[in-house]
Amino acid sequence: RRAHDFRHLGIMCNNCEEEDFYGIRYHCKECTFGYNLCEKCIDKIHEHHTFEIIPNPCLRALNLGILAKRTLDVIARNTNIHDHKWRDPITGWTKIDAENMVKQTQKEQDEYNTQLQK
Numbered sequence: 001r002r003a004h005d006f007r008h009l010g011i012m013c014n015n016c017e018e019e020d021f022y023g024i025r026y027h028c029k030e031c032t033f034g035y036n037l038c039e040k041c042i043d044k045i046h047e048h049h050t051f052e053i054i055p056n057p058c059l060r061a062l063n064l065g066i067l068a069k070r071t072l073d074v075i076a077r078n079t080n081i082h083d084h085k086w087r088d089p090i091t092g093w094t095k096i097d098a099e100n101m102v103k104q105t106q107k108e109q110d111e112y113n114t115q116l117q118k
Helices: 057-077 095-116
Strands: 025-028 036-038 051-054
Touching (some): 057 095
Antiparallel strands (some): 025 036
């Protein structure tokens, strides 16, 4: 899935005033109040400020869940990995870390889906 598949729930674009918009969210690093723009408005205004991309929490959870499942798959396929202290070379996670991450990310995705239904 892509960033365009997820809504930024509870966020409004300060230019077009679209709420819960899809796509990339840009947040001004210089404004003291929470100034956000959607990707349709980023090139239209506020050119003199620096923006950062704020990842969608659900997309982040989805990606972390994929990494955790990959770690568990590596462990399952390698019967010589018996040490509970073994760490995945990509994520640095142990088996317990990966199992906890799968649970946590599933919870975050469930919460996102619940909010969508409201």
